[in-house]
Amino acid sequence: MYIWKHDQEKSYKHVDVPKRSAKNNMDPNDFISHLPDDILHHIISLLPFKSAVRTSFLSTHWKHLWKEALLDSVHDVITIEAAITAITSFVDDFDTRHRPRNKWGLIFELGHGRGSLVASISSNSSLKLDFSAGKQEFPMPFDLFLKLNLAPPNRLSRRYMFDWLLEENHPSQREQPPSNTMRVKSLHLISVSHLSNMAVSSLVPKLPFLRSLTIAKCNGLQSLQIKEAKGLRKLVVLDCPHLQSLSFEGSSLKSFRYRGNLVSFRFRGKCNCFPLIRFCECGLLLDDAMIDIRQGALTQWTWDFEIETPFSRGLRKGNHCDCANKYKCFNSILRSIKDVQSLTMCRWFYETTMCRKLPFSSRCPEYYLSVLELWWIDCSMERESINALLCFLKLCPNLKRLNITLDPKCYNLPSTGKFSTSVIVPDKLDDLKVVKIEGFANEEKENFMARRLIPLFGEKNPVIISKPNGKCLKHLVKMAKLEKKGKYPYKFEMVENVDENFPDHVHINI
16 A cells, blocks of 8 residues: 655646546545546556556546556657657667656657557556557558568477577577566557558567567458468457458467458468477467457458468368368368367357368267367357257367357348257266356246256256346256246346356456
8 A cells, every 4th residue: 555645845736627527527525536636647656557557447537647647748759650660769778677667658649630649568568559549530441461570489490499409408608688678579559540550560570579469449451461470379350340351371379369240361370390399389279269250241251271381291271171162161160270278159150151061969079179168159049049059069078168148239140040950969068167148138038048058067066157237147046846847947046256256258358
């Protein structure tokens, strides 16, 4: 706890009330928000960086206080290109040990109606560039080309085998940068536009230690190309409404998270590992995949997934099916997510791409997925939709946690009839711990869903939790006595502190 000592002899700068009309609407009992802004700035400066940023959610008055407290305002830079140059210098000179408390980034007030650019860097080596203050009513279309030019983290390739052995046996002989130098490992690009895409493209190659890349809310972005991403482990693309194609070339990607329309995806993985190494971490061996495409599909889309290895003598195709359109077959998608442990999937996407050659039974281990936690998204839970879910669960024998979300705004695919010819009997999932459902209109629909899911638990006591509205949770419990003969023996009752034992899926709060 920090105690602020008010010095009566010191004059404090207090922003006039008319300039911040939000103060007029404050709760009179909120004494902290009524303090002078200089005092609030000092309080914020004592917080960890992430906690300081979160204060922006307290109220309208707090929205920009963290920026005023922790970022320097720059007024003599009038172009985005000059701002990117200044950001590069700031990162190069950033001292993690002897950094002034309020030097976490820069705010550029750009000229010619371009708004402002907020650049901030956190203690976990994350750089965020936010162009959202320069929003345009009618965004111009543009393409974003990022050539990362990263050094691969895997030292087991032919080229790096000697370096790896040297590093293991004589680590002192390898030249290392000073320990207090900032290595940007995570980059967040928010609201990039046609005015800033070229400047951003010039910045990315200057971040050689980048391991995570997030691109979000880029209106007008039509094509995203990422090349030479040898060391990139995580790629996140969120809420880019005009995106039509996404292309990626790399050798170490482990996490891919996407939210938006279904577009044309093209992945190229490359592995140059030393031939004597039997197991490696190269290629596109995803262990985390979020495919939140509830907004629907574009007219033209594909899922093109290929890996080049020295053992395959060329391209190892992600598809082994003779379907008419091999890049729209779930067989190809299945192989690209085979090792994924945390997965988000929309029912309509699975049903659209479902190949008739894929078995519905659980007796084909070659089709098994490694999924441990699944987030399933749909617009309704009619019998056909539930059958699709149960069919998919047959591919996930090791599942531990299942989240089901009903979103009425989710794309509604007309029934294909693929799952209506037979009643899908769910297989018992020995490792299943909990099922959480949300978005169901009433208790009748919740009970209907629960009836179909209870067999998944086998002889174990079913743990099914409903979240109908807000944070109000209901737990499925077995009734001691039946009110009527033949009545369903389970019902949902209000409970507390359920989330402490059963957290939400890792993708839900993104």
